[in-house]
Amino acid sequence: MAELWNPLLERMPRDRLERRQIRKFREQAVYVYENVPVFRRKLDRAGIVPEEIDSFEDIRAVPTTTKDELRRAQETGADDSDGSSGRTERATETRSTPYGELLAVEPEAVREYHQTSGTSGTPLRQADSGRDWEWWSDCWATVLWSQGIRPDDRVFFPFSYNVFVAFWAAHYACERIGAEVVPGGNLSSAERVQLMDDLEATVFMTTPTYALRLGEVAEQEGIDPAATSIERIVCAGEPGASVPGTKAKLEERWGATVHDHAGATETGAWGYSCEGDSLGLHFNEAQFLIEVVDDDGDPVEPGETGTLIVTPLDRHAQPYLRFEQRDRVRLEEPSACDCGRTFRLADGGVLGRDDDFTTVNGVLLSPTAVEDVVRQHDDVADEYKIVIDEHDEKESDVVTLISEAKTQDVETTRTELRHRLKQACGLSFRITLREQGALERPELKADRVVDQRVNHV
Known part of the structure; x- marks a missing residue:
């Protein structure tokens, strides 16, 4: 069985990988310019001709996208960052959709609706087409396969998924891999622990906080979490699984290997730990252009800390260019991990959101x-x-x-x-x-x- 989900992409030589990223960014910029008025106006104001993007320097000249401007475009049907409050003809036509002026496709092409949690303001609504959903599941399959999940695994999800994308996408990625999926929504923590034990689940996915809580509940219910069949825990939603103390405590309590993942509704599953020795997250540089920049927007060097700007290179229904993820990471070269992937890493995972510091x-x-x-x-x-x-x-x-x-x-x-x-x-x-x-x-x-x-x- 293959060691990597997509060996061609995950071990592509850096020079080829970077040329591919520039080409796909240019193609995405052209697509966005032609189909999303809010971005067309923005690129015109910046003097950007998408077809002429041919280097990382050209890419850095493209204005970043912020969550606040997406909220404005979602609610008003126009980006008024230049002081304008007018609407284009396209915006008026699509005002009946919940996505404002952000759709790049006709509304009937949308297959999935999700939204952000709204912890930092009004939730952002995210539309995905069938093509997007294939992309989402492939991104997550890359994550899960790298962490050792295979068709003979039984994967437990201790959540009701609601409108939040991460575990929906992970669910379908498990099916794509061939693993068995057990949804555990609408149960108490004690019932979830009991069901995992009864069914002999081998993997569960959760936040680090809730993984600790489930271990505590298991002990209260007379179940030794380390004696269960759980072999792997896949964490998301907060940095803990790459924090050495939290990772060690989880692995000791559950007798399992703990893996980390990072992503966002707006961007996708852009980062993941693997089975190598590095305590960090690989950037999925085949599916995303990921920039780590300082406070002036300049690229940082390996070993330095910066914030993330992420461009999903294959987003279709609601694409973004250079989204300010605002996660803080310490950049590291691919050689920091012994797995053989040519993707750079976030040493120590996500150190926190800018707002957390x-x-x-x-x-x-x-x-x-x-x-x-x-x-x-x-x-x-x-x-x-x-x-x-x-x-x-x-x-x-x-x-x-x-x-x-x-x-x-x-x-x-x-x-x-x-x-x-x-x-x-x-x-x-x-x-x-x-x-x-x-x-x-x-x-x-x-x-x-x-x-x-x-x-x-």
């Missing part, structure tokens, strides 16, 4: 650094909160870690956490340790940073 007393606080410290400590529970507030008397910020103690020696644990957090984050933390079970257990993703500062910008 905040300055505390002049220091940039990384939530994943805190997560790593908490998850590597044996005497604190899985759940925690980071609370940032203003000092009552001094002109400074106070940052508090709230977690749960698993030991009677609370003072020693506080001292150790303060020391480790100071080393990892360069900040002095206050530590509050409560009894086990005091903090709420999220059932999907966790929002662990609470910034209560009134005057913080």
Whole structure:
């Protein structure tokens, strides 16, 4: 059985791969220009002639796409970033669709509707054609095959999928691979754990937060998660599976290999860990043009940290050019992984969204650094909160870690956490340790940073 889902693409020499990316970006730019008025106006304003794009430098001259401008185009049928509020003839014709002026196809070509979670504002609606859905499932099949999922696996999904795309696409990718799929929506956590155990599922997919929660529930139900048939856990939705402390805790609790994935409704499944030795995410550079840029929009060098700009190279119904993903990553060369893929990597996975990072007393606080410290400590529970507030008397910020103690020696644990957090984050933390079970257990993703500062910008 093949080691890679698509060996031709995944091991394509870098020079050929880059030429392919430039060609496909140019083709996508031409397609978008001809079919999406909001982007045609935008490219015209920037003086971009899509047919003339012939280098990465040309690509970087193309304006980026932001979530806010997509919201405007979705709701008003026009991009008013230049101050205009007028609508084109095409926008008026398509105003009855929920997609505003973002469709590149006729409405009857749309086969799938999904939307973003709306955690950062109004949800974005995403249309996919039948061709898009084939592309989605192929992207996800690349992810899952790289992580060892094969036709003899039984894959459990402990969620109701609702209108969120990720697990729908993963579900169909499992079917494409030939694996058996067990949907676990509309069940309690205890029922899901019991069903996984009864059916001898070999894989389940979830967020890192919920994987930890299911392990906790299993123990409460008298089931040893490490003794179940689970061999692999595929995580998505938050960075934890590439955070060493969280990954190690999950693998120890479940006796399984933990894999990471990254993607978005607007872009697709652009990143994945493999069975190699690297603790990071490969960029799927066959299906996406992925740029890692600094604050000025210039490319970063390997070993440097930047934010992602992602272009899906085969999106059909609702395509985007240079979408500001706003995930922060540390770029690494393909040689950092021993799997033989020629795709570059995000060392350590997604370090967080730009919005997740905040300055505390002049220091940039990384939530994943805190997560790593908490998850590597044996005497604190899985759940925690980071609370940032203003000092009552001094002109400074106070940052508090709230977690749960698993030991009677609370003072020693506080001292150790303060020391480790100071080393990892360069900040002095206050530590509050409560009894086990005091903090709420999220059932999907966790929002662990609470910034209560009134005057913080």
